[in-house]
Amino acid sequence: MTFEYGEFSFASKDEVLAKAREFWNPGKTDFWVEAGVPLVIDRREEYFIYDMSGRRLLDVHLNGGTYNLGHRNPEVVQAVGAAMAHFDIGNHHFPSLARTALAEALVETAPPGLRKVVYGSGGGEAIDIALKTARHATGKRRIVSVIKAYHGHTGLAVSTGDERFSKLFLSDQPEDFPHVPFNDLAAMEDVLRARDVAAVLMETIPATYGFPLPEPGYLEGVKRLCERYDALYIADEVQTGLMRTGELWGITKHGFAPDILVTGKGISGGMYPISAVLVAEHAAGWLTEDGFGHISTFGGAELGCIAALKTLEICNRPETRSMVHYISDLVGRGLREIQADYPDWFVGIRQNGVVLGLEFDHPQGAKHVMRHLYENGVWAIFSTLDPRVLQFKPGILMRPELCEDLVDRAGVAIGKARAEIRGAGRPSRAAHSGRRVPA
Numbered sequence: 144m145t146f147e148y149g150e151f152s153f154a155s156k157d158e159v160l161a162k163a164r165e166f167w168n169p170g171k172t173d174f175w176v177e178a179g180v181p182l183v184i185d186r187r188e189e190y191f192i193y194d195m196s197g198r199r200l201l202d203v204h205l206n207g208g209t210y211n212l213g214h215r216n217p218e219v220v221q222a223v224g225a226a227m228a229h230f231d232i233g234n235h236h237f238p239s240l241a242r243t244a245l246a247e248a249l250v251e252t253a254p255p256g257l258r259k260v261v262y263g264s265g266g267g268e269a270i271d272i273a274l275k276t277a278r279h280a281t282g283k284r285r286i287v288s289v290i291k292a293y294h295g296h297t298g299l300a301v302s303t304g305d306e307r308f309s310k311l312f313l314s315d316q317p318e319d320f321p322h323v324p325f326n327d328l329a330a331m332e333d334v335l336r337a338r339d340v341a342a343v344l345m346e347t348i349p350a351t352y353g354f355p356l357p358e359p360g361y362l363e364g365v366k367r368l369c370e371r372y373d374a375l376y377i378a379d380e381v382q383t384g385l386m387r388t389g390e391l392w393g394i395t396k397h398g399f400a401p402d403i404l405v406t407g408k409g410i411s412g413g414m415y416p417i418s419a420v421l422v423a424e425h426a427a428g429w430l431t432e433d434g435f436g437h438i439s440t441f442g443g444a445e446l447g448c449i450a451a452l453k454t455l456e457i458c459n460r461p462e463t464r465s466m467v468h469y470i471s472d473l474v475g476r477g478l479r480e481i482q483a484d485y486p487d488w489f490v491g492i493r494q495n496g497v498v499l500g501l502e503f504d505h506p507q508g509a510k511h512v513m514r515h516l517y518e519n520g521v522w523a524i525f526s527t528l529d530p531r532v533l534q535f536k537p538g539i540l541m542r543p544e545l546c547e548d549l550v551d552r553a554g555v556a557i558g559k560a561r562a563e564i565r566g567a568g569r570p571s572r573a574a575h576s577g578r579r580v581p582a
């Protein structure tokens with residue numbers, strides 16, 4: 144099968160894989176082939192992606208929420224396409240129509256007190272901006288994060304995350320970036336007590352760790368400790384923002400406003416890279432002292448601002464909120480039914496809206512389920528920092544029939560993965576309830 148597009152053509156998928164290995168990234172290419180997911184995404188629309196072979200997959204990875212609104216959402220495509228007749232990336236040194244309009248829209252829909260917006264081009268850069276902002280505002284250097292947190296791979300962000308990524312490039316700095324266990328307020332207080340911490344950086348639900356839910360009162364307790372020990376609270380809402388929890392920003396469900404909030408991924412509408420940091424006035428001093436303190440040519444690119452404005456408007460529609468509640472009920476109920484069939488294998492469902500982590504009783508369980516889902520027409524990714532847990536992230540506009548199809552396919556794949564690991568046992572509900580086994 145030949146594949147041709149504009150300036151390039153490939154004779155076969157094997158040729159793409161061989162050249163990806165040769166010219167792009169051998170480690171990644173081999174990893175996916177060996178994991179049984181030799182995916183080369185070609186066509187994409189709504190919540191579907193198509194492998195080069197033509198095989199269709201329902202996407203519930205969504206690149207961490209980048210495709211919350213679906214792939215190539217027609218309203219976002221229209222907005223960005225039309226904007227290309229007038230805008231380009233813009234000149235990041237000057238005030239701009241699009242950047243100002245987006246900043247105002249973000250502030251208007253932000254938790255109270257967040258009054259300034261700084262732009263980046265991706266989540267990692269936005270985290271770096273947030274950390275620099277906190278250091279400037281407090282005059283302190285240390286940043287506390289959670290063990291197995293994931294905030295990106297840029298200069299400062301990578302030091303807040305797992306050693307697997309920081310050590311590779313000699314960026315582990317335990318003195319300046321202490322890590323504490325999640326859901327442990329005593330450990331948090333111990334690290335804050337010396338009052339030498341600029342900020343606590345918290346994913347509202349740690350994504351790459353498999354979405355373990357914060358215990359009731361934990362995040363609120365962290366915020367109180369931040370206030371007691373003069374540290375700022377930075378909410379990383381890169382994966383939990385933009386209505387995925389049924390609220391525009393997941394942190395607002397905890398009843399407090401952070402000092403700094405970071406958004407990325409989905410704010411791009413999946414069409415043009417952009418990220419943003421929302422900052423409370425009391426932390427935003429550097430923007431007045433030296434507005435050139437953070438410079439980024441592509442940060443706040445004007446076409447990205449147009450994509451983000453449309454995305455924000457769609458997320459804020461009342462019908463979008465209702466849809467998220469509907470989808471999370473339907474998918475949650477379906478998954479609980481499947482779990483009842485395999486209680487020894489499918490041991491946990493972590494859910495807040497359409498943020499879902501599915502827990503399996505095997506150290507690599509989610510990798511097996513991922514492969515069986517792939518073979519059954521669904522693309523969902525295991526959690527890198529806890530491969531027992533599958534990230535399961537339905538889109539916020541997913542049609543009810545797609546949700547039902549998703550649950551059916553998940554039931555089949557979870558049963559097959561169990562049989563592979565445990566040997567054939569009890570038949571799955573799909574087999575005895577006549578659920579359609581997907582092709």
Ligand SMILES: Cc1ncc(COP(=O)(O)O)c(C=O)c1O
Nearest residue numbers: 265266267293294295350381382
């Ligand atoms: C919670 C969280 N924060 C930050 C990032 C970094 O975003 P990016 O990959 O756009 O740099 C990610 C990426 O997965 C993320 O999941």
